[in-house]
Amino acid sequence: MADFKDGKAILAGLIVCGAVLGVVAGKMNHKGAETAAPVVSSEAAPEDNGQTAESQTTALVSERGTGITVTKSSDWAEQFPNQYETYMMNSENDEIVDYIEQNPYIKTLYNGYGFAIEYGSARGHTYVVDDVTSTGRPHKLANCFTCKTSDMTALALNEGDAAYAMNFEDVETMITDPFGCFHCHQNEPGVLYVTHTYLADALGEDINKVDPANLSCGQCHSEYYFKTDETHATTFAYNGLDTMNPDDILAYYNNMKDEDGNAYADWVQEDTGIRMLKVQHPEFETFLGAGSPHASNMTCADCHMGTVTAEDGTTFTNHNWISPLDSQEMLDNTCSKCHGDLAAEVAAIQKETTDRENEIGYALEEMNHNLAAAVAEGTRSEEDLNAVREAARTAQFYWDFVYVENSEGVHNPTLTKECLDKAQQYLDEANSLLAK
């Protein structure tokens, strides 16, 4: 595994903000593993001891405009010591991997965008606010805090979309609780709430078809953009589960035209003129996408949290979010019921995925250089160039959908392969148009 643990990918943060800040998370280092356990054992399914939220089949969606306040995570420490103690263990993973050093071609692919300047891996949930504020450029908006602090979540509930366009520094001074219980439980630990209501807006009635333990992660581990109107509100590019897939997400962006008739772009590459899309950590969309081996029988929490037994015999849900491979209990008691050597299986999928990502990544870089040269030469018609740009945008979108997904193919090997195949297909198209 070691090779892949420091692999790339990019989770995190916030597209624009994360980019600029370099907070972006990604493939992590799993350092917390050895130390992660006040725990004696973990089991396949939580036992009903009246304390788990196991019986909850649909999530509650937070009400807007009620003037809700945040109960801080530390205020729950006494009442829920096990959950709180494991939650605090997230701080043990404090390393950041530099993806630009690791995959230098992304400097070209993300040229003109923050991720080309700084792009670090993810680390523990408890670092999110430090990571978003420590580096960065001025004039960020409050929308950068969307997935970082309970206080921003409460602000968006109370003020609506207007909260996202507030001044970054103003909101920073209001922060009392980085990554808190509030995100997933509102102020009722144990009950699962969707407090990030843009997820509820994107899923509509389909929200009842998704397990609340997937929704709680999908609030942040998902593909999003900031609205182009004055609210700059965090928004998802789909309406319902049927359109929650890479093809329809791309179509959504392509159909979103500005007043000049141009399709939505996160940024325009200066030397090629490609109207680029930047995908963000689509774990939720990938895991729940067609072909996923475990979407119907497991949730994010089953593999990344798990049930553990404290020394006094109490069972509870582990709140240290780690790789299942870093929990020997999880592997022994749950996964090994069906899997032989899961670590080897995962390593094989990740190797295949990262090898193809790199191969296509370098080929995209070369195509970019050739397109930039053609633009600089000035001999081709805009129409010709635009055809290449369109194929290049599409190729990079499908490549990025895999590159920034933090499991490196593991959550859904089928969908991963399909995306990389499409990336290759559009790359070939761009190259053959260029060669004409």
Ligand code: HEC
């Ligand atoms: C409020 C937003 C938010 C929610 C909700 C959330 N995450 Fe995260 N998660 C993040 C961010 C942001 C990072 C990257 C942190 C950093 O590097 O600063 C992250 C990092 C991680 C990591 C890497 C941790 C490490 O130590 O390297 C894992 C694993 C993870 N999340 C799993 C989950 C799971 C499973 C859920 C649902 C039970 C979940 N997350 C819910 C925002 C969130």
Ligand code: HEC
């Ligand atoms: C990223 C989402 C997330 C955050 C943040 C979070 N929890 Fe949980 N919590 C869960 C999930 C998922 C479950 C399991 C529910 C299930 O199995 O259906 C859970 C279960 C619980 C339970 C029920 C008992 C148990 O252990 O299963 C309690 C109590 C609880 N959490 C307390 C807390 C406290 C206190 C905090 C903050 C220190 C917190 N949670 C932060 C997602 C979260």
Ligand code: HEC
């Ligand atoms: C069937 C088990 C399983 C389920 C369900 C699952 N994951 Fe994972 N996830 C994994 C494995 C295995 C890895 C790769 C871990 C590694 O490289 O060590 C991974 C990697 C990750 C990572 C990268 C962090 C890391 O520790 O490497 C994040 C973030 C993540 N998953 C979030 C999620 C979210 C969010 C969901 C639900 C939408 C989810 N996972 C569902 C098994 C699962």
Ligand code: HEC
């Ligand atoms: C009830 C049996 C069962 C259990 C328990 C189980 N799995 Fe699986 N898992 C499967 C099956 C079946 C597949 C699909 C295998 C295939 O497509 O070749 C699969 C596929 C996977 C994959 C995708 C890679 C692949 O081989 O396709 C990952 C990753 C994975 N499981 C992780 C886990 C983790 C982590 C656990 C423990 C938390 C776990 N599984 C528990 C049956 C199980």
